[in-house]
Amino acid sequence: MIGAKIRELRETKGLLLRQVAAVLEIDTATLSKMEREVKKLRKDHLQKLADIYQADVNELLAIWIADKILKVVKSEDNELSSKALEIVKEHILV
Amino acid sequence: MIGAKIRELRETKGLLLRQVAAVLEIDTATLSKMEREVKKLRKDHLQKLADIYQADVNELLAIWIADKILKVVKSEDNELSSKALEIVKEHILV
DNA sequence: ATTACTTTTGCCTAAAAGTGTCAAGTCACT
DNA sequence: AGTGACTTGACACTTTTAGGCAAAAGTAAT
Numbered sequence: 533m534i535g536a537k538i539r540e541l542r543e544t545k546g547l548l549l550r551q552v553a554a555v556l557e558i559d560t561a562t563l564s565k566m567e568r569e570v571k572k573l574r575k576d577h578l579q580k581l582a583d584i585y586q587a588d589v590n591e592l593l594a595i596w597i598a599d600k601i602l603k604v605v606k607s608e609d610n611e612l613s614s615k616a617l618e619i620v621k622e623h624i625l626v
Numbered sequence: 627m628i629g630a631k632i633r634e635l636r637e638t639k640g641l642l643l644r645q646v647a648a649v650l651e652i653d654t655a656t657l658s659k660m661e662r663e664v665k666k667l668r669k670d671h672l673q674k675l676a677d678i679y680q681a682d683v684n685e686l687l688a689i690w691i692a693d694k695i696l697k698v699v700k701s702e703d704n705e706l707s708s709k710a711l712e713i714v715k716e717h718i719l720v
Numbered sequence: 721a722t723t724a725c726t727t728t729t730g731c732c733t734a735a736a737a738g739t740g741t742c743a744a745g746t747c748a749c750t
Numbered sequence: 751a752g753t754g755a756c757t758t759g760a761c762a763c764t765t766t767t768a769g770g771c772a773a774a775a776g777t778a779a780t
Contacts, residue, residue, distance in 0.1 A: 533717075549756065562740055564756060572738070590706060597702050597710035602717060604694045612684060613718070616691035620711070623627075623696060624704075643727065653770055658727060665768070 534578070534596045535569035541585040542567070556580055628672070628690045629663035635679040636661070650674055 542552055553563040556577055565571040578596055582589035605613040636646055647657040650671055659665040672690055676683035699707040 548754090550754095558739090559741055560755085561742080561757070565740090565758090568757085570758095571740080574739080590709075593702075594706050594709035594713060597698065597706060598713035598717070600698045601695055601710060601714045604691065604698065605714065605718070608687075608691050610718075612688050612691055615684075615688035616695060617711070617715070617718075619627075619688060619692035620695045620699065623692070624699070624708070624711075642725095644725095652768095654726085655728070655771080656769055659729095659769090662728085664728095668768085 533569075533602070534573060534592065534599050535567045537592065537595055538573070538578075538581050538585070539567040541581070541587055545585055547584075552581070552584060555584055627663075627696070628667060628686065628693050629661045631686065631689055632667070632672075632675050632679070633661040635675070635681055639679055641678075646675070646678060649678055 542549075549560045549563050549567075553560045556563065558577070562571065566573045566577070573596065575593075575596070578592055579589055581587075582592050605617070608616070636643075643654045643657050643661075647654045650657065652671070656665060660667045660671070667690065669687075669690070672686055673683055675681075676686050699711070702710070
């Protein structure tokens with residue numbers, strides 16, 4: 533999810549992997565993998581990307597966190613995951 | 627959460643760490659840490675515990691998954707986490 | 721207070737996961 | 751065929767995790 537998002541942002545801005553990777557000070561290949569979600573995207577890199585693309589950092593972060601939660605949730609049975617999310621919700625609004 | 631739960635179950639059954647650890651084939655200290663959430667509890671261990679304590683494995687699993695989600699969520703800003711959970715919810719009911 | 725036992729703590733190691741590079745490869749265009 | 755953008759795979763390094771072992775601390779019963 534977050535990978536697709538930052539790829540979309542980059543393409544909208546008409547930037548090359550090479551250019552963005554240079555700002556992040558990482559290899560082009562690494563950024564390519566991050567956009568395709570082969571490798572994880574670090575939080576600090578995401579924040580820098582929001583800057584580069586002039587995007588809402590909070591929106592991106594929310595997606596990034598959602599991805600992490602989905603990774604947990606999707607590796608489990610659906611029924612159980614729903615139950616778990618209920619528990620989480622209760623636990624949070626305390 | 628899950629640690630407290632399995633400790634409660636063990637105490638209700640009047641079993642010692644030593645006894646339960648033996649069934650799981652792990653060290654007593656390790657189980658002690660799992661109950662106090664110092665170390666993570668593996669899924670297969672949890673399933674064995676449900677067996678030992680004759681508890682509902684699904685109920686335990688839901689708590690266990692909830693713990694994993696909470697770990698992600700609590701390491702982030704509250705506002706963002708709520709947003710992220712919304713995204714997760716949408717994503718799931720597709 | 722000593723003994724006998726349970727539980728906790730701290731330190732250590734092996735295995736796994738995460739982070740990123742480099743070189744070579746593919747693809748599209750001219 | 752050559753160039754530029756992107757992808758792939760193998761590798762190296764670092765960090766995290768899982769768990770064991772031994773010593774320390776807590777708990778009862780004598």
